[in-house]
Amino acid sequence: MHAPDFLDLLIMGSILIFGGYAFLWAVPAVFILAILALNDIKRIEFIDQQLAKDVKQLHSRLDYQLSYKIVNRFTLYCVSYPLIRYRQTTHSWKFKSFMWLNFLGFWSLILAIIFSYLSEYLNIPI
Numbered sequence: 001m002h003a004p005d006f007l008d009l010l011i012m013g014s015i016l017i018f019g020g021y022a023f024l025w026a027v028p029a030v031f032i033l034a035i036l037a038l039n040d041i042k043r044i045e046f047i048d049q050q051l052a053k054d055v056k057q058l059h060s061r062l063d064y065q066l067s068y069k070i071v072n073r074f075t076l077y078c079v080s081y082p083l084i085r086y087r088q089t090t091h092s093w094k095f096k097s098f099m100w101l102n103f104l105g106f107w108s109l110i111l112a113i114i115f116s117y118l119s120e121y122l123n124i125p126i
């Protein structure tokens with residue numbers, strides 16, 4: 001057993017922080033995705049109007065209402081939210097905080113997985 005150096009502590013701390021937030025965020029995220037995909041279409045249409053590049057083209061196709069398309073579209077909105085937030089026209093702090101929390105949740109999940117594989121690759125015990 002070796003003494004942990006700075007890189008080991010950095011990777012373990014990153015896994016703890018990102019994994020912890022992703023774990024806490026995952027439970028409400030499942031409900032959010034289920035509500036968006038299986039409930040009234042008006043919720044995702046509002047998000048589309050705020051963040052989609054071309055809403056008319058998106059809503060002209062018939063498959064935009066399929067639940068797996070809704071979840072995929074919302075996930076892409078969340079992952080890229082800081083880059084596309086200039087498109088939104090609402091000034092609602094609820095919408096902005098909702099999108100920022102989901103952005104942090106998705107990226108925490110992604111980064112926790114990346115750091116976990118990195119620690120496995122570098123043989124860092126967790």
